[in-house]
Amino acid sequence: DVDTLELLEELLAEYEGTLLLVSHDRSFLDNVVTSTLVFEDDGKVSEYVGGYEDWIRQRKPNKTATLSDKASGKKAKPGKQVKSRINSSEKKKLGFNEKRELESLPDKIEALEDQQQELEQRINQSNFYQKDKETISTTMASMKQLQEDLQKLYERWEYLAEFET
Structure with missing residues (x-):
């Protein structure tokens, strides 16, 4: 039922x-x-x-x-x-959790973009590559992870937005 x-x-x-x-x-x-x-x-x-x-x-x-x-x-x-x-003509409606998630995604994306911008500024400093290897590796790994996380959030946002209307 x-x-x-x-x-x-x-x-x-x-x-x-x-x-x-x-x-x-x-x-x-x-x-x-x-x-x-x-x-x-x-x-x-x-x-x-x-x-x-x-x-x-x-x-x-x-x-x-x-x-x-x-x-x-x-x-x-x-x-x-x-x-x-799966019948493509059937339009799935968003559940409560998905609606809540869709509403929170812009804030999550903005926070990650701010972190990404901070890391980019750090990397673009003229003395960045003169630092120790561990600092450089950690910073670059963090940047890569941020990019992957952002991509996943954008994809999820796009997916959920399809069903919002």
Whole structure:
């Protein structure tokens, strides 16, 4: 029943604790969860930000499928089988957590951009490369991590904004 499901989504969105949730309802998962644990083919458990659709976008192509497709002359298309099952005409609505996340993303992005600007100023100083190797390495690694984090936030913002209207 749709009303009960929506009520459950709202209650779970307000819950501040941690909950391990297993469901076959992909839309429900997308509306409720903030991270997804996935059992990968190699036996490892990986964590992805967001729900099922986010995992599909973020995951790496299956290497074994890619190898078998190359042997048969086919090109690998990650996520194609899953996408074909999802009706593209169905517009997903944002759950409570996703709405809250969408509202907070601009502030998070701005904070990371400020940090990035500070690091760029530090790197652009004339004496930066005269500093010890560890300081340079740490600063450059921080810059790389900031760029990756910003990219993920921009992608998430764009993804959530598609469903806002």
